[in-house]
Amino acid sequence: MTDMDMSNASEKQTDFSASLKKRYAAERRFRAYGLTAIVIAVSILGILLGTISFQGTPAFFQTYVQVDVYFDEAVIDPSGARNEQTLRTANYQALAKRGLYQLFPEVSERREKRTLGKLLSSGAYRPLSTMVLDNPEIIGTTQSVWLVTSDDIDTFNKGQIDRNTVEADRRVKDNEIAWVDVLDAAGRIDMRFNTAFFATGDSREPELAGIWGAVVGSFLTLIVTLSVSFPLGVSAAVYLEEFAPKNRWTDLIEVNINNLAAVPSIVFGLLGLAVFLSFFGMPRSAPLVGGLVLALMTLPTIIIATRAALKAVPPSIREAALGVGASDLQVVTHHVLPLAMPGILTGTIIGMAQALGETAPLLMIGMVAFIVDVPSGVTDPSTVLPVQIYIWADSPERAFVAKTSAAIMVLLGFLITMNAIAVMLRKRFERRW
Amino acid sequence: MDSSVLIVTILILTLFGYWMGRSRARMLAGTEHLSVLHSLPSYHGSYVALWCGLPALLLVAAWLIFEPSLIEHIVVEAIPGARALEPAQLSLLIADIRNLTSGNIVSREIDPTLAAAGEHYNALQTISHAAMIVLTLAIAVYGLYLARKNQTRGFRARNRVEKIVRIVMVVASTIAILTTVGIILSLIFETLRFFEKVTVTEFLFGLNWSPQTALRAEQVGSSGAFGAVPIFAGTFMITGLAMIVAVPIGLLSAIYMSEYAGPKFRAVAKPMLEVLAGIPTVVYGFFAALTVAPFFRQTGEAAGLMVSSESALAAGMVMGVMIIPFVSSLSDDVMNAVPQSLRDGAYALGATQSETIKQVILPAALPGIVGAVLLATSRAIGETMIVVMAAGLAANLTANPLEAVTTVTVQIVTLLVGDQEFDSAKTLAAFALGLVLFVITLGLNMIALRVVRKYSEKYD
Numbered sequence: 001m002t003d004m005d006m007s008n009a010s011e012k013q014t015d016f017s018a019s020l021k022k023r024y025a026a027e028r029r030f031r032a033y034g035l036t037a038i039v040i041a042v043s044i045l046g047i048l049l050g051t052i053s054f055q056g057t058p059a060f061f062q063t064y065v066q067v068d069v070y071f072d073e074a075v076i077d078p079s080g081a082r083n084e085q086t087l088r089t090a091n092y093q094a095l096a097k098r099g100l101y102q103l104f105p106e107v108s109e110r111r112e113k114r115t116l117g118k119l120l121s122s123g124a125y126r127p128l129s130t131m132v133l134d135n136p137e138i139i140g141t142t143q144s145v146w147l148v149t150s151d152d153i154d155t156f157n158k159g160q161i162d163r164n165t166v167e168a169d170r171r172v173k174d175n176e177i178a179w180v181d182v183l184d185a186a187g188r189i190d191m192r193f194n195t196a197f198f199a200t201g202d203s204r205e206p207e208l209a210g211i212w213g214a215v216v217g218s219f220l221t222l223i224v225t226l227s228v229s230f231p232l233g234v235s236a237a238v239y240l241e242e243f244a245p246k247n248r249w250t251d252l253i254e255v256n257i258n259n260l261a262a263v264p265s266i267v268f269g270l271l272g273l274a275v276f277l278s279f280f281g282m283p284r285s286a287p288l289v290g291g292l293v294l295a296l297m298t299l300p301t302i303i304i305a306t307r308a309a310l311k312a313v314p315p316s317i318r319e320a321a322l323g324v325g326a327s328d329l330q331v332v333t334h335h336v337l338p339l340a341m342p343g344i345l346t347g348t349i350i351g352m353a354q355a356l357g358e359t360a361p362l363l364m365i366g367m368v369a370f371i372v373d374v375p376s377g378v379t380d381p382s383t384v385l386p387v388q389i390y391i392w393a394d395s396p397e398r399a400f401v402a403k404t405s406a407a408i409m410v411l412l413g414f415l416i417t418m419n420a421i422a423v424m425l426r427k428r429f430e431r432r433w
Numbered sequence: 434m435d436s437s438v439l440i441v442t443i444l445i446l447t448l449f450g451y452w453m454g455r456s457r458a459r460m461l462a463g464t465e466h467l468s469v470l471h472s473l474p475s476y477h478g479s480y481v482a483l484w485c486g487l488p489a490l491l492l493v494a495a496w497l498i499f500e501p502s503l504i505e506h507i508v509v510e511a512i513p514g515a516r517a518l519e520p521a522q523l524s525l526l527i528a529d530i531r532n533l534t535s536g537n538i539v540s541r542e543i544d545p546t547l548a549a550a551g552e553h554y555n556a557l558q559t560i561s562h563a564a565m566i567v568l569t570l571a572i573a574v575y576g577l578y579l580a581r582k583n584q585t586r587g588f589r590a591r592n593r594v595e596k597i598v599r600i601v602m603v604v605a606s607t608i609a610i611l612t613t614v615g616i617i618l619s620l621i622f623e624t625l626r627f628f629e630k631v632t633v634t635e636f637l638f639g640l641n642w643s644p645q646t647a648l649r650a651e652q653v654g655s656s657g658a659f660g661a662v663p664i665f666a667g668t669f670m671i672t673g674l675a676m677i678v679a680v681p682i683g684l685l686s687a688i689y690m691s692e693y694a695g696p697k698f699r700a701v702a703k704p705m706l707e708v709l710a711g712i713p714t715v716v717y718g719f720f721a722a723l724t725v726a727p728f729f730r731q732t733g734e735a736a737g738l739m740v741s742s743e744s745a746l747a748a749g750m751v752m753g754v755m756i757i758p759f760v761s762s763l764s765d766d767v768m769n770a771v772p773q774s775l776r777d778g779a780y781a782l783g784a785t786q787s788e789t790i791k792q793v794i795l796p797a798a799l800p801g802i803v804g805a806v807l808l809a810t811s812r813a814i815g816e817t818m819i820v821v822m823a824a825g826l827a828a829n830l831t832a833n834p835l836e837a838v839t840t841v842t843v844q845i846v847t848l849l850v851g852d853q854e855f856d857s858a859k860t861l862a863a864f865a866l867g868l869v870l871f872v873i874t875l876g877l878n879m880i881a882l883r884v885v886r887k888y889s890e891k892y893d
Contacts, residue, residue, distance in 0.1 A: 023785050023788070024785065026785070026787060026788075027785045027786060027787045027788075030787035030790070030791075031689070031693055031786075031787065033685050034685045034686065034688050034689025034690075034692075034693060035689055035693075036685070037681065037682045037683075037684075037685035037686040037689065038685075038686045038689055038690070038702055038706070040682055041682055041686055041705075041706055041709065041754070041757050041761075042702065042705050042706070044709075044754050045705060045708060045709055048712070048716075048717075048720050048754075051720070051724050052716070052719075052720070231605070232605045232608055233605075235601060235602040235605040235606070236602065236605040236606035236608065236609065238602060239599075239602035239603060239605065239606045240606055243599065243602065244606070250606075252610065253606055253607070253609055253610060256609045256610050256613050257609045258882075259613070259875060259878060259879075260609055260612060260613060262808070262811060262812075262874060262875075262878045263616065263815075263871065263874065263875070264814070264815025264816070264817070264842070264870060264871075264874055265815070265817065266815065266817045266842055266845055266846070266867070266870070267616060267620075267815070267867055267870060267871050268616075270616075270619065270620065270845070270849075270863070270864060270867045271612070271615055271616045271619055273849065274619030274620075274622075274623060274864070275615050275619055280498055281501045281502060296608075296612050299608065299609065299612070300609070303609070327591065327595060328595070329595045329598060329599070353711070356713075357711075357712075357713030357714070357715070358713070359713065359714065359715045359817070359818050360714075360817035360818055360821075360842070360846070363821075363846055363849075363850050364845075364846075364849055364850075368850055386713050386715040386818075387715075389715050389716070389719065390715050390718070390818065390821075390822065393715075393718070393719045393722065393723070393822060394822075401723060404719060405719075408716050408719065411713060411716070412712070412716070415711065415712075415713070419711065
């Protein structure tokens with residue numbers, strides 16, 4: 001009897017160890033799956049950021065060509081009156097091209113000359129007019145000026161167009177390459193930091209397009225969003241958390257806020273289109289309307305964050321304040337709100353970061369227009385950074401790919417800064433009671 | 434005076450009112466201690482300031498909102514024969530009058546009637562503007578005067594101010610409701626107008642979608658077709674692809690993060706995953722359209738497959754990456770909420786860690802996980818920029834993820850961006866699609882909350 005028991009037990013023992021091996025293998029596999037999932041997610045993030053910074057970095061630099069421009073009085077100001085209007089609108093393009101032609105005297109045929117002229121950007125002459133306006137004395141002299149090249153030459157110079165491909169497949173032709181090589185050998189081609197990218201508005205020409213207009217538009221929009229959603233959100237949250245009676249009405253409000261937080265952003269765009277534009281007749285493409293739409297969108301975020309921050313303030317503080325004779329409102333404004341402020345600000349900054357990255361609702365209210373001017377007020381037509389990215393991503397010119405990536409880098413830079421401030425606020429000022 | 438200058442003037446008056454009310458309260462106290470007053474001087478100041486600024490600012494806001502439509506109405510009434518015009522022609526006429534007055538290009542010849550209307554418009558605008566300035570400033574000054582008259586030693590300024598602040602807070606808290614009502618009303622109104630032109634059954638069950646209505650009746654495809662089934666199918670396909678990516682990766686990362694990872698690993702990996710949710714969707718769209726889609730097409734070509742450059746696959750995969758953090762962080766939270774005693778119990782019975790997770794923790798956390806997946810699905814359905822940039826425009830009814838399909842959000846954007854007239858079926862269709870989107874996402878959220886609430890086990 002005991003013998004049989006013994007043998008049975010040892011049989012089971014062996015069984016057990018075999019299955020144990022299997023179970024441990026399963027354990028290791030499962031653990032590996034989990035780790036793989038995280039590695040996949042993080043590496044996709046790495047690929048995403050890597051490709052964008054790889055594509056975008058060249059756009060921060062721009063190819064310039066050095067041309068000796070003769071400021072011909074006969075072209076700029078034949079009458080010699082030095083009228084500002086004449087000086088501003090003179091044909092500087094011809095002067096710039098003439099300077100370029102002088103570097104290649106052997107090019108005489110008209111069509112070839114035109115191709116040669118296209119080495120320069122169509123807006124390359126602009127610095128010439130500022131030079132003359134700043135100092136009319138230079139008329140009649142020859143100055144050596146660095147001018148912006150066209151986007152094709154720029155991409156070629158950055159090595160993104162391979163000179164060994166068949167000429168027909170290449171946007172830069174053989175003769176252009178030859179000219180660029182000559183200029184390069186003479187030290188007349190240079191890559192410089194692209195300050196224009198940070199200082200100008202949009203343009204159809206990639207080499208002239210900048211993000212400043214979009215940055216200002218984003219800034220104005222966020223100002224409107226902040227000045228609407230912060231006071232409204234904080235007062236709504238204070239009311240719901242500190243004063244509201246528990247009844248159906250406040251329940252309804254709470255359910256509403258939670259649902260609004262989950263409504264797709266594009267639906268807010270439809271609301272803006274139907275209510276702000278059609279019903280109230282507000283201007284299209286204006287940061288004012290964009291800001292209002294984004295304010296409605298970020299309101300739930302701010303309300304929820306503020307309520308959490310208010311909840312974290314211990315009741316003893318309220319009771320102490322009441323005990324020394326403060327009124328209900330004084331308790332909140334003098335004690336609870338200041339203590340909850342770091343949390344509220346953190347939530348607000350996160351909400352603003354969301355608003356800054358939002359695109360879809362702004363497409364609905366017409367902020368997707370092609371706008372060259374930098375907006376100067378909240379009712380001027382303008383665009384915002386994410387929409388600018390969308391517009392550029394849709395443009396066929398190859399150079400816009402780099403511009404788009406560069407704009408994305410700028411946008412991500414802003415977002416990272418905002419989130420870092422939020423994290424810092426939380427770390428620095430958050431108190432655990 | 435510009436309206437912004439007017440607002441600034443009122444604000445300055447308000448500040449002045451605060452200062453006046455406060456100093457008057459101090460004067461009332463005289464040389465005695467401030468406690469002879471019922472309220473502190475600052476409350477007196479705020480009381481005067483509120484009376485001065487609030488009514489005037491509200492009036493300015495109302496004026497700016499209603500002025501344009503009112504003036505338009507008066508001007509149009511004055512034009513002979515304008516009432517008989519079609520709505521579309523009428524809006525064109527109004528636009529012309531506006532352009533004329535602001536010196537822009539006008540779409541028609543300037544005949545005497547139009548010129549007269551323009552002058553009329555200008556005159557009315559000048560009058561209204563002057564009236565607004567005079568009236569608001571008068572109200573501000575009168576409020577100041579009234580409030581100042583009320584001030585005595587025993588005046589309960591604090592109670593009055595607190596009452597006003599409370600009313601402001603109640604109004605602020607109803608904004609959320611107003612927004613929802615605004616969304617629902619604007620969507621429903623336009624949708625009803627859409628269903629006057631297209632029947633509900635055609636919209637919900639029709640298999641053909643080509644919203645481009647031609648200008649002339651005899652052109653091909655002039656009628657336009659509004660059967661939304663291909664769009665719904667495309668939306669579900671892309672959402673499904675996104676979930677195929679997001680659910681396994683998100684769930685497995687959440688499991689690893691909450692059960693296996695040490696605090697140091699967690700401190701690094703969790704924020705990294707959350708960064709994925711913080712990247713603007715337009716960036717994902719750019720990535721999908723310029724990096725992922727060409728990659729899939731080239732791989733497909735190498736494997737002998739026809740992959741469209743706007744394939745559902747690329748858009749769906751990238752969208753899946755975007756919603757990984759929604760799945761992972763919510764699931765992580767619910768798994769962390771499963772009490773340690775359940776784990777200890779399973780270990781005591783000899784279960785390995787993975788067996789504990791699969792047989793104890795996951796079932797316990799299931800309602801929360803289902804809720805998280807539903808919320809992520811609703812996010813994916815409503816996501817716009819990725820699909821606008823990476824998915825197709827043409828409505829294809831297909832089950833092949835390598836082909837281009839379109840989604841509800843893409844159609845809303847393409848129908849409403851660019852030139853639009855506010856009465857065509859094409860524009861109104863976008864609102865009908867918006868309503869469908871709103872109802873579906875809202876429904877998913879409600880179900881998700883219900884699932885979490887109803888089926889969650891309570892451990893204590």
